[in-house]
Amino acid sequence: MLSNFRPAIVMAAIAMAFFGFVYAFAGTGVAQLVFSHQANGSITANGSTLIGQNWSDTVCPGHPLGSCVFQGRPDDLGPYAANPKQGVAGGDNPLIACQSFPGKKPVCTNGESAATNLGPRSKVLLENTRALIRYWHARGVNPTTDLVTTSGSGYDPDITPADAIAEIPMVSKATGISPARLRSLIAKETHGPELGFLGSRYIDVLQLNEALAKLR
Amino acid sequence: MGFFWTIATLFVALAITWRYLGSYMAAVFDGRVHFLGWLERPLYRALGTSPEHEQTWKRYAVSLIIFSGVSLGLTYLILRIQGSLPLNPQHLGAVSPALSFNTGVSFLTNTNWQAYGGETTMSYFSQMGALTVQQFVSPAVGIVAAVVLVRGFSRRSSSTVGNFWVDLTRCLFYILLPIAFIAGIIFVGQGAVETLAGTATIHDVLNGVSQTIARGPIGFMEAIKQLGTNGGGFLDQNSATPFENPTALTNWLSIYLLLSIPFSLTYTFGKMVGSIRHGATLLVAMLVIFGSFLTIGTYAEHQPNPAVAAAGVVHQPTGNMEGKEVRFGDTSTALFGVASTQTSTGSADASYDSFNPMGGFALLGGMMMGEVSPGGTGSGLYTILLMAIIAVFIGGLMIGRTPEYLGKRIQAKEIKLAGLGVLAMPMIVLTLTGIAVSIHAGRAGPLNAGPHGFSEILYAFVSQGNNNGSAFGGISANTAFYNIAGAIDMLVGRFGVMIPVLALGGALAAKNVVPAGLGTFRTDNTMFVGLVVGVIVIVGGLTFFPAMSLGPIVEQLSHGKFF
Structure with missing residues (x-):
């Protein structure tokens, strides 16, 4: 019985050294050397292309908040990233997310990534979805499924081409860019499925809005 | 059509894996794989054992239980004192006793039930030194227990069933480590994060948003998380987060990894008992x-x-x-x-x-x-x-x-x-x-x-x-x-x-x-x-x-x- 403690302790120590630290340090070394952009979070000038942002409170002079950009999917905080309660910095919230409004103090929310976890027959989900549909209708958008449902991570960085096309009337009105030009912009920013067959066609909202900003 | 090809490619990949990983695992547990002999021998000396030293099932079980007890104690201890340990850029404090116990048991038993949000609870030290370690060890313990039962069928009139320490070491170094490491590189290449630097803060001029984003040594933990059928991720929302599972390709790879060993073990079983x-x-x-x-x-x-x-x-x-x-x-x-x-x-x-x-x-x-x-x-x-x-x-x-x-x-x-x-x-x-x-x-x-x-x-x-x-x-x-x-x-x-x-x-x-x-x-x-x-x-x-x-x-x- 007691004679088993020595190998148990030695084995636990070896495991901790090898599989805890040598593994992770060697992995980090290789990752930083070969894929340093990805390993550090795919961060570009305006944020990580892998982490969704709250676009619904973007200031658009003369137009409702968030109407001059393409918006991402809603999330659980807020009520939503497509935020009916304007001025409340909800939305995609990795650890802390802040939104600044001209002339006001930035509003910050603490949190971590989260899904709503609402069941398919939840009254709360029903009410939330109704609020989102009203939000989109007020902006002349006939919403697709993705635009009224929240993601699993809480900061889905992507939308589908159909979602972006649904937002065209709103963006076109607020930016004055013709629907045809927006349509070709969307086509240009659409990523095909991985290897041609894995997953859905998608658009990275940050990249789409960067391209949109160049167009204006 | 996309889904058809997803299933079809998985099926083919798993069929090949079943055949070759299955027979490789049988070779490992029959002691026919030696390329890491230089590493094995000093390890066995430190453990005070050797492959020739076989155990009865009772001694095997006692070794397994004592090792599990020691592992649980160590995990519990690390979580309780993580505030005073290094590799904690977010300065996270100690985990509560009930949660530490639950988490310790959870990772020990290959469950990886997580009653906490990873990025706001666990330091890098805990994620690597406590949780990832168990993600290697707990599947290995599961595999060697299965091997004992397989040996029950393959051996005749034998009073012993193998040596727990030897089986465990071989499973860890010959099977789990190499596959996990290669998969880890793919995860990171696709966009999974792998860094020891702390959180990143960004500011987007297009919408006035600033975000503080959790990072960490995620990608390689992801690899063993799937391969060892563990499931406990670095981040709260697990494989839904783009930092753990960035693309549809890593999603496919995750499914492949988590199915590969469990399916292949049926081949290992067939091989060891002499009837594929x-x-x-x-x-x-x-x-x-x-x-x-x-x-x-x-x-x-x-x-x-x-x-x-x-x-x-x-x-x-x-x-x-x-x-x-x-x-x-x-x-x-x-x-x-x-x-x-x-x-x-x-x-x-x-x-x-x-x-x-x-x-x-x-x-x-x-x-x-x-x-x-x-x-x-x-x-x-x-x-x-x-x-x-x-x-x-x-x-x-x-x-x-x-x-x-x-x-x-x-x-x-x-x-x-x-x-x-x-x-x-x-x-x-x-x-x-x-x-x-x-x-x-x-x-x-x-x-x-x-x-x-x-x-x-x-x-x-x-x-x-x-x-x-x-x-x-x-x-x-x-x-x-x-x-x-x-x-x-x-x-x-x-x-x-x-x-x-x-x-x-x-x-x-x-x-x-x-x-x-x-x-x-x-x-x-x-x-x-x-x-x-x-x-x-x-x-x-x-x-x-x-x-x-x-x-x-x-x-x-x-x-x-x-x-």
Whole structure:
């Protein structure tokens, strides 16, 4: 019985050294050397292309908040990233997310990534979805499924081409860019499925809005 | 079409893996692989053992239990004092005693139930030095326990079943480490984060947003998380987060990794007992169950979400997208969910809580069958072998002969041990679910109302009892009641099965082989597949059907009702 403690302790120590630290340090070394952009979070000038942002409170002079950009999917905080309660910095919230409004103090929310976890027959989900549909209708958008449902991570960085096309009337009105030009912009920013067959066609909202900003 | 090719490529990749990884693992455990001999020898010296030093099943079990105890103590200690340890850029404090215990048990038992949000609770030191370590060790322990049972069939009149320390070392270094490391590189290449630097702060001039983003050594943990059917991710939202599972390709890779060892072990079994056909028979039984739940799951998730439809978006061509990520889509997410719940992995690339009623049914059902299709690393093989032994017994009763499996007589002792192993899980799961719904502390857990709230409680105990670790995430599990009850559930679900399995391995190894005769009941044909599947469905299905009908089934039938 007691004679088993020595190998148990030695084995636990070896495991901790090898599989805890040598593994992770060697992995980090290789990752930083070969894929340093990805390993550090795919961060570009305006944020990580892998982490969704709250676009619904973007200031658009003369137009409702968030109407001059393409918006991402809603999330659980807020009520939503497509935020009916304007001025409340909800939305995609990795650890802390802040939104600044001209002339006001930035509003910050603490949190971590989260899904709503609402069941398919939840009254709360029903009410939330109704609020989102009203939000989109007020902006002349006939919403697709993705635009009224929240993601699993809480900061889905992507939308589908159909979602972006649904937002065209709103963006076109607020930016004055013709629907045809927006349509070709969307086509240009659409990523095909991985290897041609894995997953859905998608658009990275940050990249789409960067391209949109160049167009204006 | 995309989904067809996803399935087709997975099938081909897994078929090749089954053949080659399966025979490689058999070679490892037969001691025919030596390329790391220079590393093995000093390790055995430090452990005070050697491959020639074989153990009886009792000594093997004692070594396994003491090692598990030491591992649990170490994990608990690290979580309790993480505030004073290095590699903690976010300065996170100590984890509470109940949560540390629950988490320690959870990672020890290959469950990876997480009652905490990783990025706001665990320091890098804890993630690497405590949790990732167990993600290597716990699947290895599961595999070596299965190997003992396999040796029970392959050895004749033998008093020993192998050496725990040697088997464990070989499994870790020859099997898990190389595959995990290569997979880790792919994860990072696709966009998974792997850094020791702390959080990143960004500012977007286009929308005035600043974000503080959690980072860490995520990518390589992700690799072993899937390969070892662990499931516990670095971040709270697990494989749904782009930093853990950045693309549809890593989603495919995750599914491949978590299925590879459990499926391949049936080949290893066949190879070691000298009849690949017997391994293939078990594989087919696994595939029948897996395929059934996959069909239900993908079909259900391709249907509209009822609440979203009732609110006004009736046309949902992309299926139920509540809680799902755009880059994966509905069917691949359902495939991931079914694979993850039927392998005791429990990783999640979506919110399982928001699956349609029958989608949730598919996830729960796969676990209720006892995690045999294909089940966890090692635990899947040994649990289906228990089912096979019971099937042989029932078959033997029907034709009135003493049952045999692979030439070993299955007698009263073996049946008792197999029965014990098969019943441990349903007994603890149903008892704890019953307690939870009848006391206030238990009923305070669920987020959703109505039958879905009950499903959340049931799911929690089914998941932990089967060492799966996935959750209907709405439940508030970080309470004293759920932490302690869950830990008991996980310990019984793990060791309540594993100890009878080791005893069974010992009992069978001691027996001699009876030559097969004309009247021998065949255990390598389609009929036996049917018998094994039948036993699994009766044991899992009938035990849990009443509970299941109060949850997902009622929910599915409540047309037009919202809770």
